[in-house]
Amino acid sequence: MGYDKVDELAINTIRTLAVDATFKANSGHPGAPMGMAPVAHILFNKFMTFNPKNPDWLNRDRFVLSNGHGCMLQYAILHLFGYGVSMEDLKAFRQVDSICPGHPEAHDTPGIEVTTGPLGQGFSNAVGLAVAQAHTGAVFNKPGFDLCTNYTYCFFGDGCAMEGVASEAASAAGHLQLGNLICIWDDNHISIDGDTKCAFTEDVSKRFEAYGWHVQHVKDGDHDYEGIEAAIKKAQEVKDKPSMIQLTTTIGFGSKLQGTGGVHGNPLKEDDCKQVKEKFGFDPNKSFVVPQEVYDMYHKHASEGAAAEQEWNQLFEKYQSEHKELGADLKRRLTGKLQEGWQNKLPVYKTSDKAVGSRKLSEAVLEAIHDVVPELISGSADLTGSNNTRWKSAVDFQPKSTGIGEYSGRYMRYGVREHAMAAMMNGMSAYGTIIPAGGTFLNFVSYAAGAVRLSSLSHQRVIYIATHDSIGLGEDGPTHQPIETLAHFRALPNMMVWRPADGNETSAAYYVALTSQNTPSIMALTRQNLPQLEGSTIEHGIKGGYVLLENKDANITLVSTGSEVAICLEAAKYLKENNNLQARVVSMPCVEVFDAQSKDYRLSCIPDGIPAMSVEVMSTLGWEKYSHEQFGLNRFGASGPYLDVYKKFEFTPEGIAKRAAATVDFYKDVKPLRSPINRAFLQLI
Amino acid sequence: MGYDKVDELAINTIRTLAVDATFKANSGHPGAPMGMAPVAHILFNKFMTFNPKNPDWLNRDRFVLSNGHGCMLQYAILHLFGYGVSMEDLKAFRQVDSICPGHPEAHDTPGIEVTTGPLGQGFSNAVGLAVAQAHTGAVFNKPGFDLCTNYTYCFFGDGCAMEGVASEAASAAGHLQLGNLICIWDDNHISIDGDTKCAFTEDVSKRFEAYGWHVQHVKDGDHDYEGIEAAIKKAQEVKDKPSMIQLTTTIGFGSKLQGTGGVHGNPLKEDDCKQVKEKFGFDPNKSFVVPQEVYDMYHKHASEGAAAEQEWNQLFEKYQSEHKELGADLKRRLTGKLQEGWQNKLPVYKTSDKAVGSRKLSEAVLEAIHDVVPELISGSADLTGSNNTRWKSAVDFQPKSTGIGEYSGRYMRYGVREHAMAAMMNGMSAYGTIIPAGGTFLNFVSYAAGAVRLSSLSHQRVIYIATHDSIGLGEDGPTHQPIETLAHFRALPNMMVWRPADGNETSAAYYVALTSQNTPSIMALTRQNLPQLEGSTIEHGIKGGYVLLENKDANITLVSTGSEVAICLEAAKYLKENNNLQARVVSMPCVEVFDAQSKDYRLSCIPDGIPAMSVEVMSTLGWEKYSHEQFGLNRFGASGPYLDVYKKFEFTPEGIAKRAAATVDFYKDVKPLRSPINRAFLQLI
Numbered sequence A, B: 001m002g003y004d005k006v007d008e009l010a011i012n013t014i015r016t017l018a019v020d021a022t023f024k025a026n027s028g029h030p031g032a033p034m035g036m037a038p039v040a041h042i043l044f045n046k047f048m049t050f051n052p053k054n055p056d057w058l059n060r061d062r063f064v065l066s067n068g069h070g071c072m073l074q075y076a077i078l079h080l081f082g083y084g085v086s087m088e089d090l091k092a093f094r095q096v097d098s099i100c101p102g103h104p105e106a107h108d109t110p111g112i113e114v115t116t117g118p119l120g121q122g123f124s125n126a127v128g129l130a131v132a133q134a135h136t137g138a139v140f141n142k143p144g145f146d147l148c149t150n151y152t153y154c155f156f157g158d159g160c161a162m163e164g165v166a167s168e169a170a171s172a173a174g175h176l177q178l179g180n181l182i183c184i185w186d187d188n189h190i191s192i193d194g195d196t197k198c199a200f201t202e203d204v205s206k207r208f209e210a211y212g213w214h215v216q217h218v219k220d221g222d223h224d225y226e227g228i229e230a231a232i233k234k235a236q237e238v239k240d241k242p243s244m245i246q247l248t249t250t251i252g253f254g255s256k257l258q259g260t261g262g263v264h265g266n267p268l269k270e271d272d273c274k275q276v277k278e279k280f281g282f283d284p285n286k287s288f289v290v291p292q293e294v295y296d297m298y299h300k301h302a303s304e305g306a307a308a309e310q311e312w313n314q315l316f317e318k319y320q321s322e323h324k325e326l327g328a329d330l331k332r333r334l335t336g337k338l339q340e341g342w343q344n345k346l347p348v349y350k351t352s353d354k355a356v357g358s359r360k361l362s363e364a365v366l367e368a369i370h371d372v373v374p375e376l377i378s379g380s381a382d383l384t385g386s387n388n389t390r391w392k393s394a395v396d397f398q399p400k401s402t403g404i405g406e407y408s409g410r411y412m413r414y415g416v417r418e419h420a421m422a423a424m425m426n427g428m429s430a431y432g433t434i435i436p437a438g439g440t441f442l443n444f445v446s447y448a449a450g451a452v453r454l455s456s457l458s459h460q461r462v463i464y465i466a467t468h469d470s471i472g473l474g475e476d477g478p479t480h481q482p483i484e485t486l487a488h489f490r491a492l493p494n495m496m497v498w499r500p501a502d503g504n505e506t507s508a509a510y511y512v513a514l515t516s517q518n519t520p521s522i523m524a525l526t527r528q529n530l531p532q533l534e535g536s537t538i539e540h541g542i543k544g545g546y547v548l549l550e551n552k553d554a555n556i557t558l559v560s561t562g563s564e565v566a567i568c569l570e571a572a573k574y575l576k577e578n579n580n581l582q583a584r585v586v587s588m589p590c591v592e593v594f595d596a597q598s599k600d601y602r603l604s605c606i607p608d609g610i611p612a613m614s615v616e617v618m619s620t621l622g623w624e625k626y627s628h629e630q631f632g633l634n635r636f637g638a639s640g641p642y643l644d645v646y647k648k649f650e651f652t653p654e655g656i657a658k659r660a661a662a663t664v665d666f667y668k669d670v671k672p673l674r675s676p677i678n679r680a681f682l683q684l685i
């Protein structure tokens, strides 16, 4: 312990950097960095181990700024320690193409673990990072080889504390007894609407106790450096509970407006900037100043981190010779690549194989590959038996004291917490040794939309196993039947939405999902049985779309997905017999992957000269991109046995044929009839 | 107090009806109805006042089954009391077009207050119903005229207790001290994954205490009828806190599988059905049996409710003569119609009026109309100053003891709880005397997607004030910039997505939103300033889309929304000067309302013969419906000053003109070039 003038100077350097960067950008949030500078200084220097020269070192301590709007705190610290964030970068805060964007983005800035800003997400990511550490340690640590021992630290504000996703994640973390997780609540009584007393008067600490957390309170977070240090130390010592430290601070500490909403989301006025600098002993006329002794102090700790990594690297070398298989496995995992030959385990189907729901086909994939993809961690938001997410021999990820699993287990019981599941999976994926897959009904992936968006934005290889994908779920009715969901996630950049039509396409979906290191996937899967289709292969499926039924004399192309593909094949027969029309059928399990194919290939699927009609039993929105006409369901569904529901909405061979015939007729006079694949200009993607 | 054989018989009648209906449907959830039959019997008969012949009576007690999968409990009770749910309806449980769908839907079934099933929603709706009662009572009750005094009761299960939306709503309810709200937790230790100990071991009661709730525990919910009654009575007496009763029950009480996950979501086997009936003294070979004495008991209570309404009607008559203005206002509100002439207060703009962000234009509407639309309750999820949701004279809806508002106040401080805000607004709207409007950033409406979907499905007139609607928000960056959001909600049936281009269109958006009694609206509003456009009028705007700039010699139609409309006008000039091309411009503030116009009108906006190009600075998904080519942003945005960001992605007159010229060129050889308004067949809507 013991804090001297250099500590004080360092803390105030962080504060003035935040003041200067937000002032220069004329945008941003100085309040949180100024209030949390002391705890950040203490945490990073006294507790955290990391090497700024290698931000990817596995056993680094993880830090998450859940109140991401305070990111100048983090950028300042990354700069001071010598991460790849220069003074010029700080000066470009919130400018186009800067690596210091308005909220922390993991893929823009070295040293940022997860992308935060949307409130509650970072906190929940931290729970996922802690799960990943607990699992990775349980799998790989051996006597004498404490390879994976890091803590996860998280700062969060009142906003995060109010968000439901964080409540869900906190409840899960308490249940899971994550002793490696230490979260510090910036209790500054201010949110955007002003004093938190206008909306947020609950007893937060008591709530965390109710979740099973270890809770402490540091009452003067502005000055009590020893108290902060002691609380973090105590939190580290508690091994069977996550820790929450209520840290009462003054937002915008040092500003004339400190302690008010005025410093939350607006830069300080020029005179206030000067006043702050004078108060802290800085030259009021200079900006972006870092005293050399502060650099020295931070660089010294950075060197200690580099040495620690060095030591760890030697340990890992030794580990690889003493625990060959595990060592090789861990080394491989860190590259992001799967075991060689794993894909040979993917189930392959013949048309004679029985009809089965794609949720069961997904289960068959998990059953077949779980041994060869040991980094795959499955789970469900309390729908295990419905999502079919659990392979038979799976062990639950649970604290041993529960008697129903252990941390080396690979099956997560997320509880009815879809949003936290998604946000935790983002954290688990960000850890670097795990590929998380989590199940819920497709309709309730929407509950998780905030986190699903961040899976995409932050390039996490996360798999959403989304069963009960349409009105085909039947009796549960409109409250559970997705209509808008696929359109929503197809509109989300960097998300693969899969809706396989049979077993081979399901295997293809998993192949692409697991080998796409920077893209999350949603698997939209049926409850009802689907036949194994002639012409469907894994090789076809991985193109995202392909010709399932070719016909040189076709009058129309039917483009369809999932459960409707087989009905389209029936419709093609019906058209021939009843309308004297020839149809080709394209199966399109994933439009995003199809879009990535060559234009020639795409035109071979949806050619010029004949009209195309899409068939998917939900919103038609977006299908215009692949078809001239669209048959879908732009209304809510109905509760009833699924065949009755399909019939009600005419998703039958007759219903499809009727519309196909109308389409052929409608386009017969248009010359040239171009494929919708042909565009006047390229999209910005 | 005192419970006799008829009570027992009634409870077991509810249980056997649930057993029979789920068995006949071969689908559904018998467990919760069997476990909660005692508390339902007691609550409805001993505490609740309602008239089954008029389910719309204002002062009825409200009941919400948040664990909506247990809906056979509610259908059975509605039937027994004589609501419009016949025995035939019960027998058609979960069949197509039945009024007893798989989960309770307010608009299908008399006596269902809100649509539930998606977990956590009903609980949060109940908080909204309680807010609405507190407000309506505070506004209309006068000495001697207790017009509005009802309680809101809610049953919820473990699943609801785990959902973040319910956590948010519970925290808000505690803050708001809603003494009129009584929620009963079906503590049966079972969720779909089996024993709740696998994921849910927090201390729920302690958590609710932390939120500021009054908490009780009834340990034997299966048998302790007196205990149940005493707890509800006590809860009614607590006036300054919402009440939570932990009711420990046995799921599937009576079944051979009682107390296990086996009775949660599957009908009982045939032998178990018989066994249950024998155990309860029913003929094992008969189904759907209601003993006459049970009907008699329930009908007697129904008559008491009818008499209570009769008495209330007389009181309300008297009120209308003694408090003429208030009486007339309440009577009007119950019709769902707004005050005559209210729309004359809507702001109207001239082109000489200054450029201003549409969030400010929205504020101007609220400022102008709040007096003439007294049922409008605004609010924000902690972004009041950014969403501009508060008119100057607004009073907060707060308990008086906080000293910062009162229940008659019309401004809600929802806290950083977007999902609960939306779900509470659904409940507030369902109450019948309020039109709720709530603000957040457009990007974070996605956090509320689960509840927003139910606004649409259950026909609630709710307004989402969604500011910072695009990359135009600038510096906050990609974490806050919507790309997929409008596509998502445009794909959602029965939702109006508005993106006004200027002041008159903003007024038009509010006009349609407020007068559409059964449809929710999202107002996508800018942070950046927008000029007042020549040709924009309220009359035009309420058509959803209209020709802003006509040109008989046009080579192309530009179709655009919001902030891009003015840039399209510039692009039209640019095209003329630089490309020798003529452009017309269509402003399309709301595609759903445009879709409702006649085909002739729509074709007059987007005519045959020339190509149309859409311009909107986010996902192009769905714009193919209104254009031949689409200029949008199918990737994530960037952090920077907004004009720099627009320039980076070429949303400039030049960038638009370049693509427009390519579009004209691309389509010059296509004959006939049809408007996308022309379709081969009609969609299912």
Ligand SMILES: [Ca+2]
Residues within 6 Å of the ligand: A157, A158, A159, A186, A187, A188, A189, A190, A191
């Ligand atoms: Ca705060």
Ligand SMILES: [Ca+2]
Residues within 6 Å of the ligand: B157, B158, B159, B186, B187, B188, B189, B190, B191
């Ligand atoms: Ca339960």
